[in-house]
Each structure stands twice: as structure tokens, then as C-alpha cells.
Amino acid sequence: MRVLSTFSGISAASVAWKHQGFQIVGYCEPSPFQSHVLNQRCGATSPKYLPAAKGFEAKKYSGITGGTVINFGDIEQITDDDLRALGPVDILEGGSPCQSFSIAGFRGGLSDSRGNLMLAFARLALRMKEINKLKLVVWENGKGVLSDETNGFGCLLGALAGGRPPVEPPGRGFTTAGHLLVGRPEEPLEEVTIAWRVLDSQRLGVAQRRERVFVVCSYDPAIDAGAVLFESEGEGWSAETRGGTEEDPAGSSEGRVGGLIWPPVVGTLNASAAGMSRTAGQGNELDFVIITHGGKVVRRPTPLECERLQGFPDGYTDVWFEGRPAEDHHRYRGLGNSMTVQAMEYIGHRINLIQAEAYPLRVAA
Structure with a gap:
């Protein structure tokens, strides 16, 4: 079509x-x-x-x-x-x-x-x-x-x-x-x-x-x-085709979101640094705290992890822009404004x- x-x-x-x-x-x-x-x-x-x-x-x-x-x-x-x-x-x-x-x-x-x-x-x-x-x-x-x-x-x-x-x-x-x-x-x-x-x-x-x-x-x-x-x-869409189960519909994020162990499902990505600039009333943005193995590092998702959270191939937004590799804030905005690949x-x-x-x-x- x-x-x-x-x-x-x-x-x-x-x-x-x-x-x-x-x-x-x-x-x-x-x-x-x-x-x-x-x-x-x-x-x-x-x-x-x-x-x-x-x-x-x-x-x-x-x-x-x-x-x-x-x-x-x-x-x-x-x-x-x-x-x-x-x-x-x-x-x-x-x-x-x-x-x-x-x-x-x-x-x-x-x-x-x-x-x-x-x-x-x-x-x-x-x-x-x-x-x-x-x-x-x-x-x-x-x-x-x-x-x-x-x-x-x-x-x-x-x-x-x-x-x-x-x-x-x-x-x-x-x-x-x-x-x-x-x-x-x-x-x-x-x-x-x-x-x-x-x-x-x-x-x-x-x-x-x-x-x-x-x-x-x-x-x-x-x-x-x-x-x-x-x-x-x-006739439903099988989550298993994307690695999920009934208990964990999103599937394990291990290996898919950069070794993430908490939270297993993050809040909604948006255009402001992929959700890290929280507007009053958007409590779900508090979910953007990523704790890596051992609980020693607390950080926000990287552009690569946001690509995975939106279903895009790794490096999809890593393009040449304005004469140099795209800066993170451009990649965050492009991903936060996008539809999820799996939804489409x-x-x-x-x-x-x-x-x-x-x-x-x-x-x-």
C-alpha cells in the first residue's frame, strides 16, 4: 500500500x-x-x-x-x-x-x-x-x-x-x-x-x-x-513477538535499555531531554531515574537507550547535522516527539x- x-x-x-x-x-x-x-x-x-x-x-x-x-x-x-x-x-x-x-x-x-x-x-x-x-x-x-x-x-x-x-x-x-x-x-x-x-x-x-x-x-x-x-x-497482538509476557508486557529491559535494573518500565519520553525537564503535574517524569548495577550510578537515559525505548534501531538518530554529529538534545527531541515503532x-x-x-x-x- x-x-x-x-x-x-x-x-x-x-x-x-x-x-x-x-x-x-x-x-x-x-x-x-x-x-x-x-x-x-x-x-x-x-x-x-x-x-x-x-x-x-x-x-x-x-x-x-x-x-x-x-x-x-x-x-x-x-x-x-x-x-x-x-x-x-x-x-x-x-x-x-x-x-x-x-x-x-x-x-x-x-x-x-x-x-x-x-x-x-x-x-x-x-x-x-x-x-x-x-x-x-x-x-x-x-x-x-x-x-x-x-x-x-x-x-x-x-x-x-x-x-x-x-x-x-x-x-x-x-x-x-x-x-x-x-x-x-x-x-x-x-x-x-x-x-x-x-x-x-x-x-x-x-x-x-x-x-x-x-x-x-x-x-x-x-x-x-x-x-x-x-x-x-x-486475535490480539502478541507481546511475545516483541519479547514480552502477560506478567511483564514490556519484556525484560536487560540488554535493551543499557543494563537498566530500575525502573523496569520508564515514564513517557517527551521532547525536553527525553523527559528530564519535568513540568508541574507530570509526576510520571519522576520515573526517569536510572539505577545501574550495584546502585552506584543514578542518571538519565542516553539517546541510544531512548532509541530502544521508542523501538528504533540503535544509532538511528546519530546522524550528521550542522556539519558535525548530532548533539544529544536534538536526538532527545526527535525521539520524544516520535511515535513508538511498535505501535505503528x-x-x-x-x-x-x-x-x-x-x-x-x-x-x-
Whole structure:
């Protein structure tokens, strides 16, 4: 399946999905460091469009050369001609900035320009539905979006469903899982299905508590978004494939997080030195105390350990940036803002499974 990746960051989707048979046909990431990672690890070009804001000066991208997969950069500047040049695209994926829905970002919601990028993502999806025959949308964000006072999540659901009015939450916020059917029974081909579910990375095989909301929207009448996100009985994702067990879903961190003995599962990595700059109210950041063998050394995780906690290959963010090896703070930020690879592997696995059920002859061919 052909994929356009947006808000790509360092692209957990590429690491997770390429070996599952997906083809990334384009990226959309304007940040300088992340763009260098995409270039050196995924063969992406320098960003085509840059935001007119401080921090995106052209000189910051001078180290990017070559590239065979386009990086559009700023999502809001992608044109219809750009989309037509891509040809058919099956999946649009992306995790728009979560800062405006988090405690660390002061929960500005849609009053924050970063929050509004979720609606730019939805508008892009509708354009691609018409131009690229888009079938599926995969979106990710922090759990806080479900209780956002500006109802950004409801606005996103309505927008993905065809520019309809916002969906109102049943109470003070949305539940941690849901399933919508939007359309008219007399016109089944116009039906849109949308499902969402909170996934915790520690249940998918990494030693990190990381709860994130995943939304799947299907414009394909043969594929129900709910079937992608919700398993039937006995159909669950096996933690053992990632080294975990029922008692220890994340698996032993020995040998995976640098000889770590405490804590066995760390708190949520974020963009501020991978969680070491704690904002008031984020008690889980106290978990970022690593005690090595013998209890003699107390320290924070290294960038290498954070790569493992996010499911990336060792050294993935150790790239050449600004004329020298990337500094730790760039690597921490890129990793803290990323999706977990295993979470995207789970989504990819479910898409392939449901795709095979819906189109057995096509998949067999």
C-alpha cells in the first residue's frame, strides 16, 4: 500500500511499515534535524516548502543532499498539483503536534496554532480522497486531546467525515475508544467509518508507558475502521513477538535499555531531554531515574537507550547535522516527539490483515 507520511518527524512509520510491505511515497516534515534524519535514513529530499517562521531558515538544510522520496515540508503549502504528481495513495498517516493538548503545552487546544494543524491534516485527507483515491487515514496524538476544552478531537472527527459539524463528546470528554459510522443507508458507498483507541506502548513490547490516541478513518466501503483498531476474540497482538509476557508486557529491559535494573518500565519520553525537564503535574517524569548495577550510578537515559525505548534501531538518530554529529538534545527531541515503532507495527499489521480479508484476490495477486 502506498503511503503519504505527514508530521513525519524521524518517521516511526518508515521503520515499522517498510518491512510490512508499505511504500512511503512522500514525507511532510519541515524541522531541520528531523529532515536530516529523513534524508540520511529514509532517502528523503530537502523540504520543498518551509514555514515562514524563525527556525526554518534555508541555511539549516544545507547539509541535505540527494534524496529519492519527496519531503513536502510544510503541510499547509502542499498543492493539488503536488498531490496529482504522487498518483494513487492508499494511506495518509501522521501525528500532528500534541503540545497544545498536553499539560506541558498549557492545553491551548484549537486556540493554539499547533492544535489547528490537526484540521489542516483533515483537509488534506479530503483533498487526497478526491485526487489520490485515498482509502485510509491514520492519525496519532496525546491522550489529552480527548478532554480538550475546545473540542479539537470532535472537530477532527467531523472534518475527516467530510467536513461535517464537530462531533460532541458524550460527557466532559471522549472515551478512550470509539467507533463511528457516518453516512446514509441508501448510499453505502458514501459511508465513512472512523474508530479511535488509546494504545499504551508498554503493552506492545517496549519498556515505556506511552498512552497515545490512534484514529483510523476509512473511505473504503469494504474496510471498516473499527476492524482495524479492534480485534476479535483471540486475535490480539502478541507481546511475545516483541519479547514480552502477560506478567511483564514490556519484556525484560536487560540488554535493551543499557543494563537498566530500575525502573523496569520508564515514564513517557517527551521532547525536553527525553523527559528530564519535568513540568508541574507530570509526576510520571519522576520515573526517569536510572539505577545501574550495584546502585552506584543514578542518571538519565542516553539517546541510544531512548532509541530502544521508542523501538528504533540503535544509532538511528546519530546522524550528521550542522556539519558535525548530532548533539544529544536534538536526538532527545526527535525521539520524544516520535511515535513508538511498535505501535505503528501494530497498526500496519491490522491494516494488512483487514486488507487481506476485504480483498483476498488482490492481496494474493
